[in-house]
Amino acid sequence: MNPFSRRSFLKGLGTSAIATAARGLRAADVPAPPPEAHTLGPGETEITLHINGQARSLRVEPRVTLLDALRNRLEYTAAKEVCDRGTCGACTVSVDGRTMYACMVLAVDAVGKNITTTEGLVREGKQDVVQRAFVENDALMCGFCTPGFIMSTRALLDKNPHPTRAQIVKACSGNLCRCGAQPHILAAIEKAANGEVSA
Ligand code: FES
Ligand code: FES
Known part of the structure; x- marks a missing residue:
């Protein structure tokens, strides 16, 4: 029997095509790790x-x-x-x-x-204007939300020193006050933005 029949040729071709495809798949599916990647943990x-x-x-x-x-x-x-x-x-x-x-x-x-x-935010022993505005406007009750509001306000004023009320509300939309301090918080932020805070 002819060892190079059409059937055996196609079978061989198929096998090598599958092997090539498999090699290609492996190469494509396993991305090389970034050179600096390393695993941390589970310990300290x-x-x-x-x-x-x-x-x-x-x-x-x-x-x-x-x-x-x-x-x-x-x-x-x-x-x-x-x-x-x-x-x-x-x-x-x-x-x-x-x-x-x-x-x-x-x-x-x-x-x-x-x-x-x-x-x-305290520099050389002096509080930031936002911190002082919160104190002067009684913008806290329990105080748990206060540091978060102060950080959001500081970030807002760094980008936009004279925000509108709507911009203040939006900037602090990720901060919740569960007490009744919200009106005083907004007033404090406006006073800080307008420089209406004691030196
Ligand atoms: S403690 Fe992080 S969002 Fe509430
Ligand atoms: S002052 Fe209590 S949560 Fe805001």
Whole structure:
């Protein structure tokens, strides 16, 4: 029998085509890992966070949130843990100039970024104009929402020093006050924007 029959030729062709396809699939489906990728955890790992201009080293498991690291592993207690699920804004901090819920950011993901908490707004012992406006306008009751509102307000005024009432409401839409302080909060923000705060 002819060893190179049409049937055996097609069978061989099919086998090599499948093998080639399989090789192609493997090459396409398994992306090369980024050169710097590495696995963390499950145990603790040493990280350094840059908070309010200071480098702070600590050991955390990769599951630890930035909020937990700030409040419970370091001494930054201004950001509050209220809902711990990204709905209330009490934990708002600034990360590289953007307001974020610290309860929704892993500490390990904040490495190499500039983190600012409400404590960091105090310069040479003097509170930021936004902080003073909140105090002077009695813009708090329990105070749990206050640091988050202050961080959102600071971010707003950095971008837009003279916001309208509507822009203020929108900028603070991620912050909830469960007490009755909302009218005073809005008034305080307007006073801060208008410079109507004691020196
Ligand atoms: S504690 Fe983070 S959003 Fe409520
Ligand atoms: S002052 Fe209590 S939640 Fe706002």
